[in-house]
Amino acid sequence: MSTPLGHSLMAAAIVPLTGKPAMPAWRLWLFALFAANAPDLDLLAGLPYHDPNLFHQGPSHSLSFALLFGVLSGMFFRSARAGMIGLLCYASHLLLDFFTYDGRPPYGIPLLWPFSENYWHAPFDLFMGVRHGVPGDSPAETLSQIFSWHNVRTLLVESTLLAPLTAASLFLSRRIGRTT
Numbered sequence: 637m638s639t640p641l642g643h644s645l646m647a648a649a650i651v652p653l654t655g656k657p658a659m660p661a662w663r664l665w666l667f668a669l670f671a672a673n674a675p676d677l678d679l680l681a682g683l684p685y686h687d688p689n690l691f692h693q694g695p696s697h698s699l700s701f702a703l704l705f706g707v708l709s710g711m712f713f714r715s716a717r718a719g720m721i722g723l724l725c726y727a728s729h730l731l732l733d734f735f736t737y738d739g740r741p742p743y744g745i746p747l748l749w750p751f752s753e754n755y756w757h758a759p760f761d762l763f764m765g766v767r768h769g770v771p772g773d774s775p776a777e778t779l780s781q782i783f784s785w786h787n788v789r790t791l792l793v794e795s796t797l798l799a800p801l802t803a804a805s806l807f808l809s810r811r812i813g814r815t816t
Contacts, residue, residue, distance in 0.1 A: 637766055650668065674705060679768070689769050734756065736764070740770045764786075768781055
């Protein structure tokens with residue numbers, strides 16, 4: 637799956653194109669970064685079982701959860717724009733994970749959960765995929781994989797591919813007068 641940096645760069649590409657914010661800019665950016673990384677909060681659910689990967693890539697990686705997140709965001713902030721940003725940033729997480737190498741079963745993400753139990757993955761990989769262990773690994777083993785050279789290379793590749801997209805979004809938003 638992709639790294640938090642990759643997911644955050646996608647949020648940074650989305651926010652400038654969504655119009656003038658109805659909240660302070662710092663709050664909008666913090667919310668967007670949270671939304672783009674929220675599907676991976678399922679890693680926390682495994683911590684009480686000493687297995688962070690136990691529930692990873694489950695229902696939180698579905699379009700149903702993206703829609704729910706967007707609706708709840710709109711209700712929480714009392715803003716349709718916040719709901720749209722929440723939905724788009726959350727869904728961008730799914731998009732990146734869909735195109736990222738996945739080396740452990742079940743391969744892909746349950747994109748259409750609860751309507752389908754199938755896991756979906758693109759026929760080709762754009763991104764290398766971050767290593768963070770597999771179900772059954774101890775927290776120590778998971779941490780050793782997180783801080784590996786493979787993940788440093790993954791960060792560099794994601795930055796190289798996604799930073800230009802973010803820069804283009806910022807440039808375009810300034811050209812059309814939509815600054816955040």
